[in-house]
Amino acid sequence: MAEPIRMIPPSAEGATTALPHNIEAEAALLGAMMIDNRLVEDVQLKLRAEHFYEPVHGRIYDAILRLADKNMVANPVTLRPMFDGDVELKELGGPSYLAQLTGSGAALIGARDFAAQVYDLALLRALVGVGRGMVEKAVDTSESVDPKGQIEQAEMALYAVAEEGGEQGGVKTFAQATKLAIEQAERALNSGGHVSGITTGLDSVNAKIGGLHPSDLIILAGRPGMGKSSLAMNMAYNAAKRLVRDREDGIEDAKSVGCPVAIFNLEMSSDQLATRILAEASGISSENLRMGKISQADFRNLARAAAELETLPLYIDDTPALTIAALRTRARRLKRQRGIGMVVVDYLQLLQGGGRGGDQNRVQEISDISRGLKQLAKELHVPVIALSQLSRAVEQREDKRPQLSDLRESGSIEQDADIVMFIYRDEYYVASREPKRPGEGDDAKTFEAHDQWMRDMERAFGISELIIAKQRHGATGKVKLKFESRITRFSDLADDYVG
Template identity: 75%
Template sequence: MAEIVSIGSGEEPDKQQTLPQNIEAEAALLGALMIDNRLVEDVQMKLRAEHFFEPLHGRIYEQILKLTDRNMVANPVTLKPLFEADEAMKELGGPAYLAKLTGSGASVIGARDFAAQIYDLALLRALVDVGRDMVEDALDTSEEVAPLEQVERAETALYRVAEEGGADGKAKSFGDASKVAIEMAEKALNSGGHLSGITTGIEGVNSKIGGLHHSDLLILAGRPGMGKTSLATNMAFAAAQRFVRDMEDGIEEKKSAGAPVAFFSLEMSADQLATRILAEQSGISSENLRMGKISKQEFTNLARAAADLSTLPLYIDDTPGLTIAALRTRARRLKRQKGIGMVVVDYLQLLQGSGRGSNDNRVQEISEISRGLKQLAKELDVPVLALSQLSRAVEQREDKKPMLSDLRESGSIEQDADIVLFVYREEYYVNAREPKKPIEGDDAAVWEAHEQWSRDMERVYQMAELIVAKQRHGATGRVKMKFDARVTRFSDAPMDDTYAPEMRG
């Protein structure tokens, strides 16, 4: 039953190789499963029908799983009607082949080992397929040569082998999909009824969007000075810190509300981001940290905070000028090596596309980048939080609150994103329009203008809003937050009504 496959072309017959496989192990495992159906529970989590080299064995395995899933006995008698019309089974003598598989009761003892070997051999066959495709693509110069794209495809294929056991992508049954939905609902229930994804560190935001969900692309946008990098850093730190705490509390990794985080900083250096986080945790002004204006006691607090954060699973890549392909490659590597469960990109417009025609059409390049980030979120099954600039149109309006149309090159970004968030601080704009400070001799209007400005500043001091402009999982709206510019920290607003429905259309 083993198929002879030549690896490469033009090789001598004695150098031809069979693909890695063990038909006898497959037959023994099927026999063991039919003798003792309880073994199905041990192997079905990892082993799938497509991992069998012999297609007939894969079909038999699939039917065994279906019968046991319906609490029916799976043995040669119950399986017989399902294979009477199977052509491959007829070639082996018909359904009597099923009884032949159960001939050796000793196979029950080694069932787990058989399953492990079948899985490993499937991985090796998948590697052979990837290698063959790589060779054929590299040798084919009939079309446009794009070596970087070929490397990207090879990386994707190898990652799929590592994560999925060499199986090609296939449609999920509703049952499989509903299991994931139930797990998310259980997670939300255990967290108090509002957090089904990864925590943002801000209760009001968690309540509004349910946390950061796996496979989602989230866009966090704002004009310069609004604090979007600070908010992203706060969220990344909160997720990494929660993961450490959950692991210490013995919570299963998949049930944790935190995650190790990969932070791709294309604008700020790694030490600048680290300074922000240290400022937030030590309570020392980031400006004073940079300039060395700290006391010995503050330095002691800083050293203590640095020691506490030294094992934080937050990985910063500050390589400038990354292409979307390079970022995806690095993210896959971090997923494989560090088990990251969240990706942050600061910021989207600093990424580069494939380079072909990008100078001629920036909108098309941004479309490629946003689509690539969404694909990355789905491929790694992690939330991807990408920061984005807003157009200057915001500054021309009296109402400075951003809208979806303000996203720079907005069409594709808005379309690809599952959630679009805008960070807005009225304090920034009020502070910028400070009138002339009155001096003795100025008329009453000057004094009144400055007093009115002071009242406005007091009203908006440290207040911020997170505007949920698009959300596939729920309603749009606004979440009120507090922003301490001294240590660049966002936190929950000191009031009860932390979010309100979006009033604009």
């Protein structure tokens, strides 16, 4: 959570530069609130005592709120005992100043406009405070110089100011909540694929979870070699591609089931990731792409795919060893600058928490990271897909399909997640169990064992299972997908099966 904005009091004002303020608007607002206490209900949702430039006005405002909270009338008479010992109020004329504030009944008409102006000017003063803090830290070289850390702190402070003026949370009327529900239903209807969130690009998965919903933390887990990175990149690519397609069809971004996507890949470099996405888009093996084993026809397909990818709103950050705080700062910046609608983190265990580390603190660190990712999803109002490793306990079982208890290092991952999905490919395990290849002179049992293995491989080849082990919005179950390992692409099976 962002720290509360620190407002600069008048005493911190420079001798030559006056901070933005309007004392008259503050006085008029307080007078109107004392005349009509019903204004408190509207004003207090946004305005706090520290938003007032004049400290006395802030204390008067706070006193009005306290009386209103006790269902008492707030006027100059009831407020007077609360300010008998206020030295600064005495300098303004004492308790009679409270009566002066109510002198203009005309202020009632513009009370809400006065409140908005007091609030906006407070934000401007906060912005000045951030700027001054940046300058002071930048010129102070008495301690260790950490420009990158200062930049991250400045971004967090600026984002806090921006969010302060953003959409307010809190209580919504049933009418407002109903309107949001209807908009989601309309979006699902218009998508043609029963998607109320962001599309995964896989119809069978969309049918099971309804797409990726804003504010949700989605954990996608699997053992190494299962293809979890590939599936996450497929979903990111599909969402970005759908947004471009909808724009071409004249659909507004707000009504599209696609979105710009931020990918934080702590394991692969941006060029390795781009190679994977190029392989999927062009249909050329990623191995052949890396080694240059492509024909002229392949190169033409590659050029076409690259030109298409250049237009996609995909943003890749391959900074290694990111802390959860740094990731959230960068995600906020991308939300502000690029309007991202989805975040992918590959993978959760490579993130660093805010503590000193150490094996004994790792469980707590992972808890902090998963909680931080969930907070990020709520703060930016976007789905966050976080990839996660599974413990080796999976390998010890006969049935190697993952379970919730296999989530590595912390049960808090399961607790914080809105959806937990496991990717499982039986082909990977069948391939590793290949028996001895029969040759001349081998007995019938050896031939039969290898024939049985070949049949098992044929059954499992190219098939993967996406196991939805937890879902707050709906049922758990299983979705079978096709996986083309050559181009690392997941797609719907021709005979889609949803379990």
